[in-house]
Structure formats: C-alpha cells, structure tokens
Amino acid sequence: MTFVIPGHAFSGAGYELGHQHGARLGPQIRAFIADDLQRLNRILPAPVTLDALRPTLRDYHEAIARQLPRAIDELRGLAEGAQIPYEQALLLQLRREIAGYRKVPSRGDCTTFARNDPAEAVLAQTVDLNGRLETEAYVMRVSNAGDDGRELLLLTFTGLLGYLGVNSHGLAVGLNLVMAGRWRPGVPGYMAIRHLLETATSVEDCVDRLARLDLASSRSLTLCDARSAATVEIVDNVHRWRRGPELVHTNHLLDPELGPRDEINVFARNGSIARLSACAAALRALPAPAPVSAYFSILDGDPICVPPDGDDRREATVARVVLKPRSRELFIKLGAAPSAEARVFRMSA
Structure with missing residues (x-):
C-alpha cells in the first residue's frame, strides 16, 4: 500500500501552539482515541480504560509539570483545541510508556x-x-x-x-x-x-x-x-x-x-x-x-x-x-x- 504523509504548519509555543494543533487535527485525534483507546487495546495483553489509567496519568502529569511546565500548557491547548479531556491528550504522549516493554519475540524497533x-x-x-x-x-x-x-x-x-x-x-x-x-x-x-x-x-x-x-x-x-x-x-x-x-x-x-x-x-x-x-x-x-x-x-x-x-x-x-x-x-x-x-x-x- 502507498501512503502519502501530510504536512501541517503551526506557529508559536505553549497553549497557543497546542490549541492550533488540536483544532487542526481534532477529528483525526478523536477518531484515534476511539480506535481501541489509541490502539493500545490492540497491543496490550489485557484491555485498559481511561478511568483505570487516571492514577498513573496523574503521576505522569505531576512529574512532567515539575520539569517541563510549557509542555503541560501545550497539552492543555491540545486538549481544548481537539475538544478532548486533558487526560486523553496526556495519554497520547504516553503510549510507549503505558505499553511498557514486553519480553516476547520482537521483529524490529528502529535502526x-x-x-x-x-x-x-x-x-x-x-x-x-x-x-x-x-x-x-x-x-x-x-x-x-x-x-x-x-x-x-x-x-x-x-x-x-x-x-x-x-x-x-x-x-x-x-x-x-x-x-x-x-x-x-x-x-x-x-x-x-x-x-x-x-x-x-x-x-x-x-x-x-x-x-x-x-x-x-x-x-x-x-x-x-x-x-x-x-x-x-x-x-x-x-x-x-x-x-x-x-x-x-x-x-x-x-x-x-x-x-x-x-x-x-x-x-x-x-x-x-x-x-x-x-x-x-x-x-x-x-x-x-x-x-x-x-x-x-x-x-x-x-x-x-x-x-x-x-x-x-x-x-x-x-x-x-x-x-x-x-x-x-x-x-x-x-x-x-x-x-x-x-x-x-x-x-x-
């Protein structure tokens, strides 16, 4: 299958940048979230829900906010622009961490x-x-x-x-x-x-x-x-x-x-x-x-x-x-x- 990669231009930083991003890609973001929770439930050994992840997401939010407050501002803008809960915007950044690493055969993961x-x-x-x-x-x-x-x-x-x-x-x-x-x-x-x-x-x-x-x-x-x-x-x-x-x-x-x-x-x-x-x-x-x-x-x-x-x-x-x-x-x-x-x-x- 042939894929064509789109490009999107934005300007600014923090909340303003995140809001532009969310507003522009809102339908795509909401569809991805609805697709087995960002497709996490296709790859995890057992399904998870946003509610079950909230304590973990809260811990990640606190750790990021201490170190990169501007990133938190951008996430808040992303959430409002895309019309999604803040926790969903944060989870989009954490797919790899939530999936963890599985000690099973793997065919490749970047060269x-x-x-x-x-x-x-x-x-x-x-x-x-x-x-x-x-x-x-x-x-x-x-x-x-x-x-x-x-x-x-x-x-x-x-x-x-x-x-x-x-x-x-x-x-x-x-x-x-x-x-x-x-x-x-x-x-x-x-x-x-x-x-x-x-x-x-x-x-x-x-x-x-x-x-x-x-x-x-x-x-x-x-x-x-x-x-x-x-x-x-x-x-x-x-x-x-x-x-x-x-x-x-x-x-x-x-x-x-x-x-x-x-x-x-x-x-x-x-x-x-x-x-x-x-x-x-x-x-x-x-x-x-x-x-x-x-x-x-x-x-x-x-x-x-x-x-x-x-x-x-x-x-x-x-x-x-x-x-x-x-x-x-x-x-x-x-x-x-x-x-x-x-x-x-x-x-x-």
Whole structure:
C-alpha cells in the first residue's frame, strides 16, 4: 500500500501552539482515541480504560509539570483545541510508556545511524512501531518556537507533540527503544526529544539539558549537528555517551556497563545485532557525500526494513527518515515499501 504523509504548519509555543494543533487535527485525534483507546487495546495483553489509567496519568502529569511546565500548557491547548479531556491528550504522549516493554519475540524497533565529517552531516533511521501507525503520521513545521523563535520540523503521530526531527540551529535528534531499568512516571522519551529540539542548539548543548531531566523510560538517542554526532544510552537516568564520525544503533545496549542490565529477549537481540551489522557495513561502504537516495537504500534493505505481517502487536517499519542538519531538511518515506516516494520538508526561511 502507498501512503502519502501530510504536512501541517503551526506557529508559536505553549497553549497557543497546542490549541492550533488540536483544532487542526481534532477529528483525526478523536477518531484515534476511539480506535481501541489509541490502539493500545490492540497491543496490550489485557484491555485498559481511561478511568483505570487516571492514577498513573496523574503521576505522569505531576512529574512532567515539575520539569517541563510549557509542555503541560501545550497539552492543555491540545486538549481544548481537539475538544478532548486533558487526560486523553496526556495519554497520547504516553503510549510507549503505558505499553511498557514486553519480553516476547520482537521483529524490529528502529535502526538509526549518523554520519558527520567534513563532507556531510546526516542522521537517518527507520521508524518501527506496532499498531499500524502509518495512517497516523504527519510532519509538523513549527515556526516561532522556543524562546528564540526557532523553527522545528517534526515527524509525529496523531496528537503526539513530537517524535523526531531537526531544528533551525541544525540539530537533529533520532531514537531507539532499549529495554532496561525501571519504567516509572517521568518525562516520556518523545517529550524529551521535543524539549531538546525546542531548547538546544547543538549536540553538546543536549548533554547538560538531558542530565536535568528525570526520564520515565529507557532510551537511546542519536544526535547530529553541523559539526558532530553522538549517541546516548539512558537507563534509570544513567547516561552513557558515544561520539564518532559514524554511529549506528539498534535495540540492544552497547555500553559495557549498561549491557548486563539489558532486558531484550534473545530473539529480539539476535535481530537487533543483525540489523546493526548490516547497517554499519552498508554505511562503511557508502562514500561521503552521498545522495539522499543512497541513505534510503540502506534503510530499505533487509533486515533493516521490517515489513508488516498482519499482526498489530508486532513492530513493523512505518516510516524511513533522513535528516540533514546542515541544510535543515527532513526527507521521509512512509510505510515499508521500497518503492515509496520520498517527500522533503524544508525550513520556511
């Protein structure tokens, strides 16, 4: 199936931005919520209700409000614009945390790489998710964001404040799920990425900003700006950084100290290792600079691209993304079909 990704332009920050987002996407947001509670009940082992989740949502609200009050303002605007309860707007940000991590066979959950040398800076990844979210994806172009009026290009999904992207300072951020440590109320990973893109100007700037956040769950982030690239693995707010001209990450922990805490099951680990090896080899073989199509070719290949198998509970590639920090561009192919056409989004100025 061929998917076409829409783009939406917004301006501002906090409540105003959230209200624009909610009002523009209101029917889509309400339909997604009505679809088995944001499709959570298609992937969870037992159904949940909003009422049953309220105590957990209250704990998350308090943790986020202490650290990112502007995000709470934006969520309130999103809720009012979309005409949904605030708790539903908050739950849209927490699908991954509510789902938790299941120790069952997994076929894939994002492959990410970065390259940064004098010839080129690029960050690229597959977006592997369960729940058939291709139809919920869109790109947000946000102008006059943050305290300095920066611009953001964000890939996101229905009602989510942001998933990955690049800002007008030339900072790009991608992510991988890693499964370790204790997951608890805190700042969800997607919201942390949005915060970095809205406040940071470089990879090094992100080091301090991330250290101030109490994250809800384990993650690996890959960051790339015009001059450097890095990955950071985060488990129980322990951060392990790696830097280099070429970096690849999948879903098993690479840091030798964090590795023994990895909860990934053996089947998923074997798949993660295979994707890491295939991606690293393909990247080494590709001279820089390379056309965007060559980077998509890496993401399109087996075993990196994971086609759907009809089971909503299992991860599949819903998008492939190439971010160019120096030119502030976001290229995206929606779905898993290699023949999908890439669409490019650029900053307005």
